[in-house]
Amino acid sequence: MLFFSYFKDLVGREVxxxxxxxxxxxxxxHSVDQYLNIKLENTRVVDQDKYPHMLSVRNCFIRGSxxxxxxxxxxxxxxxxxxxxxxxxxxxx
Amino acid sequence: MVxxxxxxxxxxxxxxxxxxxxxxxxxxxxxxxxLGNLPPESPGTLYITTKQVIWVSDVDKTGGYAxxxxxxxxxxVSRDPEAYPVPCLYTQIDTEVADDDHSDSESNHIQQDLxxxxxxxxxxxxxxxxxxxxxxxxxxxxxNPEPNDEEGEENDWVFSADQMxxxxxxxxxxxxxxxxxxxxxxxxxxxxxRTILELQINDRRFEDxxxxxxxxxxxxx
Numbered sequence: 309m310l311f312f313s314y315f316k317d318l319v320g321r322e323v324x325x326x327x328x329x330x331x332x333x334x335x336x337x338h339s340v341d342q343y344l345n346i347k348l349e350n351t352r353v354v355d356q357d358k359y360p361h362m363l364s365v366r367n368c369f370i371r372g373s374x375x376x377x378x379x380x381x382x383x384x385x386x387x388x389x390x391x392x393x394x395x396x397x398x399x400x401x
Numbered sequence: 402m403v404x405x406x407x408x409x410x411x412x413x414x415x416x417x418x419x420x421x422x423x424x425x426x427x428x429x430x431x432x433x434x435x436l437g438n439l440p441p442e443s444p445g446t447l448y449i450t451t452k453q454v455i456w457v458s459d460v461d462k463t464g465g466y467a468x469x470x471x472x473x474x475x476x477x478v479s480r481d482p483e484a485y486p487v488p489c490l491y492t493q494i495d496t497e498v499a500d501d502d503h504s505d506s507e508s509n510h511i512q513q514d515l516x517x518x519x520x521x522x523x524x525x526x527x528x529x530x531x532x533x534x535x536x537x538x539x540x541x542x543x544x545n546p547e548p549n550d551e552e553g554e555e556n557d558w559v560f561s562a563d564q565m566x567x568x569x570x571x572x573x574x575x576x577x578x579x580x581x582x583x584x585x586x587x588x589x590x591x592x593x594x595r596t597i598l599e600l601q602i603n604d605r606r607f608e609d610x611x612x613x614x615x616x617x618x619x620x621x622x
Binding site for chain 2: 327329331341343345347351365366367368369370371372373374
């Protein structure tokens with residue numbers, strides 16, 4: 309649940325979602341659910357030469373299980389907050 | 402579970418798996434389907450259920466295609482004519498082609514064609530239906546989380562506090578634990594510790610044997 313609440317705080321920001329099939333999509337985070345399914349808006353594919361047909365889709369739903377990485381905006385990462393949250397999670401609290 | 406697109410036979414409306422509580426969410430007539438790079442097939446009717454998407458041809462009402470929501474990695478509304486000439490719902494399909502058996506698909510040509518399909522486009526005759534379709538696909542995707550999620554977490558690199566206590570007890574005497582570093586501690590380190598231990602045992606045996614030989618040599622001469 310840590311990542312779910314963390315991603316919820318990033319709604320409205322620009323993120324890059326890298327899928328397990330190597331496709332990377334950049335867009336504004338519209339929403340995220342408990343399965344870490346991700347909805348992006350105003351998306352564009354990072355490597356457009358490789359995936360020309362994905363050029364621009366207005367909105368995009370990505371299944372949580374196919375996500376490899378989510379690249380976050382540096383200003384959206386509160387390291388102190390993450391530290392505390394991960395410690396608390398590790399203690400099982 | 403079968404990943405990817407599969408061909409189905411039915412008579413008119415597809416039969417749902419009501420035993421597993423599969424329910425019809427939406428019926429959308431006037432939908433063309435494009436599988437991968439195959440030519441479009443049209444027209445047809447789309448049946449969206451709580452488990453899968455089924456497209457039945459209007460021409461040949463006994464045939465069509467089905468794909469589970471579990472296999473749909475991504476879906477998006479495509480309106481850019483450069484991406485595709487007509488507005489459509491674009492989907493990416495997860496297949497198991499990369500992993501295993503080509504022998505199976507070789508024996509069945511229909512299966513072979515479909516198992517390579519990693520993209521599916523659904524083209525409504527009325528483009529204004531696209532946003533509704535997108536929303537229903539989102540809704541249904543959320544109804545179908547990964548079935549083995551809990552299992553996966555057990556084997557994951559994230560350990561619970563209980564598991565760590567157990568491991569420390571097991572490893573006691575082999576490696577000294579720094580409690581501050583225990584979060585990053587994984588199975589890999591344990592295996593390494595065991596390997597080193599085994600190596601040391603082997604070394605000692607080897608030394609012993611040499612010593613024995615030396616002694617024997619010594620007594621002989």
